[in-house]
Amino acid sequence: MLDICLLGTGGMMPLPYRHLTSMMARYNGSSILIDCGEGTQIAIAKKGWSVNPIDVLCITHFHADHISGLPGLLLSMGNAERTEPLLIIGPKGLSRVVASLRIIAPELPFPVDCFELSEREQVIRMDGYRIKAFRVNHNVICYGYTIEIDRNGKFDVEAAKALGLEVRYWNLLQHGQSVEVDGKVYTPDMVLGKERRGLKVTYVTDSRPTEQIAENAKEADLFICEGMYGDPEQYHKAKDKKHMTFYEAANLAKIANVKRLWLTHYSPSLNYPKEYESVAKSVFPAAKVCKDGYSIELKFDDGDEDEEKP
Amino acid sequence: MLDICLLGTGGMMPLPYRHLTSMMARYNGSSILIDCGEGTQIAIAKKGWSVNPIDVLCITHFHADHISGLPGLLLSMGNAERTEPLLIIGPKGLSRVVASLRIIAPELPFPVDCFELSEREQVIRMDGYRIKAFRVNHNVICYGYTIEIDRNGKFDVEAAKALGLEVRYWNLLQHGQSVEVDGKVYTPDMVLGKERRGLKVTYVTDSRPTEQIAENAKEADLFICEGMYGDPEQYHKAKDKKHMTFYEAANLAKIANVKRLWLTHYSPSLNYPKEYESVAKSVFPAAKVCKDGYSIELKFDDGDEDEEKP
Numbered sequence: 001m002l003d004i005c006l007l008g009t010g011g012m013m014p015l016p017y018r019h020l021t022s023m024m025a026r027y028n029g030s031s032i033l034i035d036c037g038e039g040t041q042i043a044i045a046k047k048g049w050s051v052n053p054i055d056v057l058c059i060t061h062f063h064a065d066h067i068s069g070l071p072g073l074l075l076s077m078g079n080a081e082r083t084e085p086l087l088i089i090g091p092k093g094l095s096r097v098v099a100s101l102r103i104i105a106p107e108l109p110f111p112v113d114c115f116e117l118s119e120r121e122q123v124i125r126m127d128g129y130r131i132k133a134f135r136v137n138h139n140v141i142c143y144g145y146t147i148e149i150d151r152n153g154k155f156d157v158e159a160a161k162a163l164g165l166e167v168r169y170w171n172l173l174q175h176g177q178s179v180e181v182d183g184k185v186y187t188p189d190m191v192l193g194k195e196r197r198g199l200k201v202t203y204v205t206d207s208r209p210t211e212q213i214a215e216n217a218k219e220a221d222l223f224i225c226e227g228m229y230g231d232p233e234q235y236h237k238a239k240d241k242k243h244m245t246f247y248e249a250a251n252l253a254k255i256a257n258v259k260r261l262w263l264t265h266y267s268p269s270l271n272y273p274k275e276y277e278s279v280a281k282s283v284f285p286a287a288k289v290c291k292d293g294y295s296i297e298l299k300f301d302d303g304d305e306d307e308e309k310p
Numbered sequence: 311m312l313d314i315c316l317l318g319t320g321g322m323m324p325l326p327y328r329h330l331t332s333m334m335a336r337y338n339g340s341s342i343l344i345d346c347g348e349g350t351q352i353a354i355a356k357k358g359w360s361v362n363p364i365d366v367l368c369i370t371h372f373h374a375d376h377i378s379g380l381p382g383l384l385l386s387m388g389n390a391e392r393t394e395p396l397l398i399i400g401p402k403g404l405s406r407v408v409a410s411l412r413i414i415a416p417e418l419p420f421p422v423d424c425f426e427l428s429e430r431e432q433v434i435r436m437d438g439y440r441i442k443a444f445r446v447n448h449n450v451i452c453y454g455y456t457i458e459i460d461r462n463g464k465f466d467v468e469a470a471k472a473l474g475l476e477v478r479y480w481n482l483l484q485h486g487q488s489v490e491v492d493g494k495v496y497t498p499d500m501v502l503g504k505e506r507r508g509l510k511v512t513y514v515t516d517s518r519p520t521e522q523i524a525e526n527a528k529e530a531d532l533f534i535c536e537g538m539y540g541d542p543e544q545y546h547k548a549k550d551k552k553h554m555t556f557y558e559a560a561n562l563a564k565i566a567n568v569k570r571l572w573l574t575h576y577s578p579s580l581n582y583p584k585e586y587e588s589v590a591k592s593v594f595p596a597a598k599v600c601k602d603g604y605s606i607e608l609k610f611d612d613g614d615e616d617e618e619k620p
Contacts, residue, residue: 012389012552013351013385014351015355038351038379038381039324039349039352042324042349064382065416068378068381069508072347079322079323095415097414101411101414104377104411
């Protein structure tokens with residue numbers, strides 16, 4: 001239902017075998033990209049996914065490793081003759097940064113719209129899902145993002161029949177719309193059961209751990225969180241540079257009671273992040289030290305297992 | 311003596327297994343980079359070379375596939391605590407483009423100096439070599455670059471002895487400097503034989519073939535030239551988009567009487583450029599359809615063979 005791919009897992013600079021951290025979500029024909037560093041479009045192509053269906057790009061902050069791939073992404077979309085608008089969401093100053101980077105991508109066959117976040121928490125309603133941006137704690141203004149898909153209650157056939165409503169109206173009600181027939185208004189709650197658990201993915205990088213992150217990631221199906229350093233002894237460095245250790249990220253996952261944690265945004269000096277997976281698992285057993293391209297198919301809770309794809 | 315690496319061979323957009331076209335030269339402890347698209351710093355790292363010794367970056371033109379990697383390159387140099395200045399050479403408007411892209415790389419621990427080309431042909435003298443920029447024919451202002459290393463004549467020991475000059479002065483004369491001893495001036499020509507053949511590398515992308523290119527590449531040890539299309543039937547497309555076919559590039563190499571031709575800057579639609587190598591070789595037998603990372607060690611002409619490294 002909701003495909004998530006962690007396109008890259010590096011922080012600071014791209015490495016030959018580690019792309020910069022970014023995430024792509026595919027849902028219902030549209031795609032959401034979070035962050036776009038140098039080489040992100042290559043990571044998308046490696047995964048076999050396409051840049052064309054991306055209709056929203058969320059930028060966490062304006063450090064180059066999170067946005068330097070923007071001109072290339074825009075031009076690749078343009079080369080594919082895209083005409084649909086692209087919405088870019090990001091911190092205050094976004095329009096100026098995007099305009100400045102577009103000095104090498106001035107002409108595009110599609111409109112680029114910038115939405116600048118102004119609050120500490122802000123919800124943007126998209127077609128069929130919500131994006132919630134929330135401030136995190138880095139050395140520049142930085143946001144985390146949650147993607148949430150709500151799920152209506154189960155359609156109650158007996159209730160619909162009892163209302164005497166023609167079958168051709170059922171689909172509208174099932175999708176949350178009211179209908180008026182012969183002067184009478186039928187609302188979704190008349191035929192839908194209690195709202196069911198939807199899907200939730202929370203993405204945080206770069207930041208120190210904060211209460212607000214734990215609050216926003218609460219009970220997420222997937223929590224993707226930075227872990228710049230694996231070794232817990234690098235705690236002071238993490239604190240100075242406004243990043244986290246694996247241990248700290250795992251602790252956030254535990255407090256937030258998420259279903260699973262994926263670690264990312266490793267320091268270039270961290271050659272074998274997997275060596276520290278046990279540190280994260282000791283606090284939060286469902287922690288995973290991810291590699292580039294790791295993905296999952298999240299399914300609504302009908303007994304189907306989510307499918308992870310290394 | 312002069313190491314050349316063709317870091318990437320792609321045009322337009324980076325592909326999972328084809329970096330964007332750029333070239334790096336290493337000579338006498340310093341390095342020259344020509345063009346820096348998205349991912350060029352990754353290609354340098356893959357080769358096992360370093361961004362730190364780069365003291366000159368030449369930009370052919372301001373299309374994103376030739377300059378989008380600049381902010382990342384600058385930041386990686388900064389992360390390595392570089393303090394030496396970087397000289398960037400490029401077309402008119404360079405300072406504005408560099409400043410605009412630096413919105414995401416504003417603070418660097420080293421100075422960045424821009425040198426804007428204003429003539430159709432221009433020579434920049436560096437320490438121990440020359441860079442010659444020359445206008446080519448693309449749909450925006452674009453330059454080709456030649457790197458030339460001169461070589462003094464052979465030192466004539468007998469002539470130096472006959473002058474009665476102490477041995478400690480010989481080295482200065484050998485390296486082209488005059489010396490004054492006891493009021494008498496000794497000039498290099500007194501002890502050096504006829505100037506010997508140096509080394510010459512010419513790099514051209516993106517352009518239609520022109521007389522000026524053939525003139526500037528004349529008798530180069532290595533001519534790196536764009537070949538956007540392999541199939542000679544794509545001539546009209548090449549002409550429209552101001553690029554070349556392999557056939558046209560090979561023809562330039564033939565006219566310029568170069569030692570060898572390396573083709574690069576393939577269209578993303580050209581999946582197997584090697585299939586068209588025979589087309590280039592039919593015109594110019596020393597043509598090679600290169601892959602990313604192809605390199606050569608060019609040696610002064612003392613009977614040593616140049617060493618190619620696929």
